[in-house]
Amino acid sequence: MIANPTILRMKYSRIIAIVAELKGITMEDAMDLFYNSTTFRCIKDGISDMHTLSDKYLAEELCREIDEKDNR
Numbered sequence: 001m002i003a004n005p006t007i008l009r010m011k012y013s014r015i016i017a018i019v020a021e022l023k024g025i026t027m028e029d030a031m032d033l034f035y036n037s038t039t040f041r042c043i044k045d046g047i048s049d050m051h052t053l054s055d056k057y058l059a060e061e062l063c064r065e066i067d068e069k070d071n072r
Contacts, residue, residue: 008044011058012040013059014055015034015055019034037066038064038065039058039061
């Protein structure tokens with residue numbers, strides 16, 4: 001399923017804000033992490049309809065992805 005691009009951009013900004021809050025980082029740093037993540041690519045490409053999941057869930061998924069990369 002392909003989501004409306006405007007709605008996706010709004011979703012991205014909410015996810016970025018949540019990640020910034022959860023990680024205690026700036027919005028700019030959270031944006032960089034988000035747009036360079038596997039989570040972003042999956043949402044953008046419509047994989048498994050990830051865009052239908054809640055913003056909080058996707059932000060937490062991104063935080064897990066970041067933590068896994070940091071632990072390597």
